[in-house]
Amino acid sequence: xSAAPAPEPVLFEKVLSAVPRGxxxxxxxxxxxxxxxxxxxxxxxxxxxxxxxxxxxxxESRLLESDSVWLCMSCHSCACACPKQIPLTSGLMTTLxxxxxxxxxxxxxxxxxLENAFRYGNALGASPxxxxxxxxxxxxxxxxxxxxxxxxxxxxxDYGSFHPRLQGIxxxxxxxxxxxxxxxxxxxxxEVSDGDSQRxxxxxxxxxxxxxxxxQALKKYRFQQIVTGDPHAYNALKNEYPLLGISxxxxxxxxxxxxxxxxxxxxxxxxxxxxxxxxxxxxxxxVNGIYEEPRALLKAIPGVELVEMPHERETSLxxxxxxxxxxxxxxxxxxxxxRTTEWRVREALSVGAEILAVACPYEPPRxxxxxxxxxEPNRLAVRxxxxxxxxxLGPSGE
Numbered sequence: 001x002s003a004a005p006a007p008e009p010v011l012f013e014k015v016l017s018a019v020p021r022g023x024x025x026x027x028x029x030x031x032x033x034x035x036x037x038x039x040x041x042x043x044x045x046x047x048x049x050x051x052x053x054x055x056x057x058x059x060e061s062r063l064l065e066s067d068s069v070w071l072c073m074s075c076h077s078c079a080c081a082c083p084k085q086i087p088l089t090s091g092l093m094t095t096l097x098x099x100x101x102x103x104x105x106x107x108x109x110x111x112x113x114l115e116n117a118f119r120y121g122n123a124l125g126a127s128p129x130x131x132x133x134x135x136x137x138x139x140x141x142x143x144x145x146x147x148x149x150x151x152x153x154x155x156x157x158d159y160g161s162f163h164p165r166l167q168g169i170x171x172x173x174x175x176x177x178x179x180x181x182x183x184x185x186x187x188x189x190x191e192v193s194d195g196d197s198q199r200x201x202x203x204x205x206x207x208x209x210x211x212x213x214x215x216q217a218l219k220k221y222r223f224q225q226i227v228t229g230d231p232h233a234y235n236a237l238k239n240e241y242p243l244l245g246i247s248x249x250x251x252x253x254x255x256x257x258x259x260x261x262x263x264x265x266x267x268x269x270x271x272x273x274x275x276x277x278x279x280x281x282x283x284x285x286x287v288n289g290i291y292e293e294p295r296a297l298l299k300a301i302p303g304v305e306l307v308e309m310p311h312e313r314e315t316s317l318x319x320x321x322x323x324x325x326x327x328x329x330x331x332x333x334x335x336x337x338x339r340t341t342e343w344r345v346r347e348a349l350s351v352g353a354e355i356l357a358v359a360c361p362y363e364p365p366r367x368x369x370x371x372x373x374x375x376e377p378n379r380l381a382v383r384x385x386x387x388x389x390x391x392x393l394g395p396s397g398e
């Protein structure tokens with residue numbers, strides 16, 4: 001009597017069924033493109049190509065004994081470059097992170113951020129009641145007290161609400177909305193984290209909990225569209241929330257402002273005389289294809305000379321903050337002894353940039369820290385596009 005065939009490994013089946021097109025994992029050519037393009041592939045015990053090989057060889061236990069997958073920043077480079085279009089980021093990496101979560105193999109830094117998001121609704125562990133404190137003195141309408149229909153519901157996000165460096169950028173965007181005479185409001189204390197980074201870090205349950213809380217708040221108010229400065233919030237609201245039945249028109253602030261350039265450009269009267277390199281955020285550019293709008297805004301600023309770095313658009317280097325990386329700097333440095341932010345700062349300096357322009361709240365503090373540790377500290381300034389636009393506003397637009 002012949003022996004029954006061995007069943008497919010349970011984890012492999014989980015990965016295959018995790019996302020649409022998951023079956024494409026079986027088509028892997030083992031070409032190594034994914035591992036070669038991965039920012040931290042050199043430091044992983046099992047880079048993406050090896051992970052697939054281990055699953056196919058039914059060596060799941062070896063794979064789950066390794067902490068390699070936590071070096072994945074969910075930057076989407078591997079999936080973008082894969083010749084077979086295998087959903088490596090959302091299928092393979094995120095599912096493996098979830099599996100390690102279930103086994104309690106989570107770096108302490110990350111665990112603290114996830115617990116904060118569950119308890120406080122934000123990864124920073126800040127009081128939800130203080131979410132709108134950054135707006136004091138700016139007459140920013142909070143929907144719970146404003147209670148009128150608005151054209152724009154501004155989803156500020158965790159870092160734009162609580163991080164001292166990013167609060168200034170939020171204030172600048174509020175000034176731009178005022179200059180453009182936009183009728184808008186924010187959720188304030190009713191807003192919680194968009195959950196995208198938590199999802200990419202292997203916590204789909206926490207993501208759903210946060211998404212549903214935001215949905216309950218959004219349902220209370222009337223607005224035409226949502227605008228956010230956070231590419232991860234944009235990605236969640238555009239691509240992930242609809243899978244939960246939560247769907248609203250959504251734009252990133254660079255899209256929103258670029259559509260209003262005819263109105264905005266006459267207000268940009270002050271020169272910002274500088275050579276500027278723009279960093280494409282992973283979840284604005286590579287994942288969602290928004291490349292031209294940020295550049296159009298920068299080109300509209302008098303005095304700006306826009307230059308491109310060696311890695312731009314689809315090949316942009318990851319800042320290392322996505323997929324839980326924002327909360328894993330200590331772990332990443334221990335494993336890789338390298339930071340992608342420092343590589344990016346050196347690229348900006350290599351093309352003679354004086355300013356590195358960004359469009360994601362994860363990036364200003366990360367790149368500013370990196371700029372202090374490269375060969376020529378303090379030579380490169382890091383500015384969000386909203387900051388540069390406000391610097392160019394004339395007195396009538398302030």
